[in-house]
Structure formats: C-alpha cells, structure tokens
Amino acid sequence: MADAPVTLSEHVVSQQALLPTEHARGVAAVVGRIGRVAAVIAQELAHAALRDRLGYAGGTNVSGDEVKKLDVWGHETMLAGLRASGGVAAFISEESKDPIEIHEAGGARGLVVCCDPVDGSSNLDVNSPVGTIFSVRPSRGRIPAGPAALGPGTEQIAAGYVMYGPATVLVYTVGQGTHGFSLDPETGEFLLTLPDIRIPRRGTVYGINEGNFYSWHPGQRAFVEYLRTPDKADGRPYSLRYSGAMVADVHRTLLHGGLFMYPADFSDPAKPKPKLRLLYEVAPMGFVVEQAGGRASTGTGRVLELKAEEYHQRAAVILGSPDDVEMAEQFYRRGT
Ligand code: AFP
Secondary structure, eight states, X not given: OOOOOOBHHHHHHHHGGGSOHHHHHHHXXXXXXXXXXXXXXXXXXXXXXXXXXXXXXXXXXXXXXXXEHHHHHHHHHHHHHHHHHSOEEEEEETTOSSOEEOGGGOSTTOEEEEEEEEETGGGGGGTOOEEEEEEEEEOTTOSSOGGGGGSOGGGOSEEEEEEESSSEEEEEESSSOEEEEEEETTTXXXXXXXXXXXXXXXXXXXXXXXXXXXXXXXHHHHHHHHHTSOBGGGTBSOEEOOOSOHHHHHHHHHHHOSEEEEOOBOSSTTSOBOOSBIIIIIHHHHHHHHHXXXXXXXXXXXXXXXXXXXXXXXXXXXXXXXXXXXXXHHHHHHOO
C-alpha cells in the first residue's frame, strides 16, 4: 500500500531538528499557520468575484501602489493568523508603513515575519495567478522587534511562498533544501508533492518586463539581446515568459530553470531605481532559490548579503539557474 502523503505540519515538525533549538517550535508554528491562512486566502480568491471583493479599496500603500480590497483583507487575515500562532513578535507587511509589534510574543524566542500577503494583485481582476511571500527572522529579544528584520538576508531562518494558480502550492525552506506542497481543497491540508526541489543548472526560459528595456543598465540590455539571439548549438534563443506576479515567475523558474529578473531602472545612472521589495519579495525568494541549488544576484552581488536600511527598501534581482545567473553577472561586469 502506498505511504500516506506527508502533510505540511508533519514536514515542518520533521525539519525542527535542523533549526536553532530556541526557534524550532516557533518556526514550525509560524509556517504551519501560514499554510492555514493560505488555505483561507485560496478560498477567498475563488469566491472573490461572487462576493464583490475584486477592485480597489481606495488609496495607495507605502510603496505607492494602488491598494486592492483583497490586499487589505489578505493583510488583516495574515496578521490575525500570525498573532494566533503565539510566536510572532513583529509583522512587517507590504500593506503597513511601520512594523506591527505583537507584544505578547516578545522575548528571545519571538520571531519577525516579513510578508507580502497578496503579491501580484494587479493580476486579480483578470483571474491570473497571485501569491503570498514570507520570510521569518529571529528577533533576538529586541524591543521593538521590527528592526531585527533589517539585517542581511542570510539571517532568515525560514522563507517561502504560496502560489494561487490552477492549484494552490506552498514552497518553503528552513535552510535545508526547498520543498513544495499542494493544497488538497477537500481537506484544506497541504501535501508534499515536490520534495527537495533542485533547479536545473541552466534553463531555456527568461522572465522579465521587457517593456522597460530602454531604462536598463547596458549590461542587462546586452544580456537580454544575447538570450534572444539564435544559436542552436548553445540552446538560444531562450523563450520569454512573464506573468506580472513574482511568485508565478519564480515558481516556473524553480521547476524548469532559467531566469526571473527585475533589474533597476537606470534612466538616471546616478540613481538606479529598483522596484521589488527586499524584505518580503527579493530576500525570501533568494533564500528559496539558493536552497534549491540556484543563485540570486543583484547583477553585481549576492542578494542575501544586502542589508536593508528601511522596511520597504527595494532591490534589483536576477535569480534562477546558477549558470544563467553567472552569465548575467558577466554581462554586468562587462557593462555592454
Ligand atoms: P503588484 O502586487 O502591485 O501587482 O506587484 C507585483 C510585483 O511586485 C511582482 O509580483 C511582479 O513581479 C512585479 O511587481 C511586476 O511588475 P511590473 O508590472 O512592473 O512588470
């Protein structure tokens, strides 16, 4: 008889031994809780059009994005879930300018969670994939706990994402490989379907918003020109796939290899302007991809070594198959 599938809760418990002792139980509780919140978000997304939950809430968030009703609802739902986990000392969310301190869970064991509850929300009105991205760090007893999130991404002790697509998939790491689960809509349970994901060394697909081509760094432009120049023996041209939701583009890259890139806007070379947020988009995805054998770079350095100076800081990212990311860095070094 086939073995019963491993549930997310069982898997997280089995990973506890790999975590620093003081955080093992807290991380298991937080990741398990994010899985439960994700199942609720998946349900809400499926019913959103029927319940008049699509469209704008009015106003913009701290990053200047127009806020959707589901962004607000996702933030409140995630906050309630993390509060209930009992282990979260601070919550940093795309939808809140300042960290939300949760005093009852302070102390050395308290965790800081950075999260984009509904990432890619501009896809919602056209029924295309969206996601949740999360990152967990130790607070080390700091009060307030929020500033503990500003260290380099190497301080993350867990990270992952949920993709709400044809199926809902949760992928996470605690620093010992990257593992994927599919939501069983009948039971609300996430079941292990992608154990120990390994990204191919090189891919055949790249994902980037090519509409921004003329505002990129010259090395970035030269690299994309190279990817689309035919050379059969070298496996080029690469195919272009881009969904507008980082989670969907990273998930494809993780499974099939290749690249996801969101480079900075270099229209003013003295002041390059990246778009994606470091704490709850770039750093957690960097951790997940590295743990699957991939690489995550800014074009000139490792993403996980970037330190944030503020909570909603932005960073450039080129992530994916290690050989492809290495190639991108070579073009940045050459500059053309
Ligand atoms: P929204 O949540 O505002 O839709 O932004 C999504 C996102 O942060 C990320 O998920 C995408 O990769 C990226 O922005 C898409 O940005 P462009 O629309 O500029 O390509």
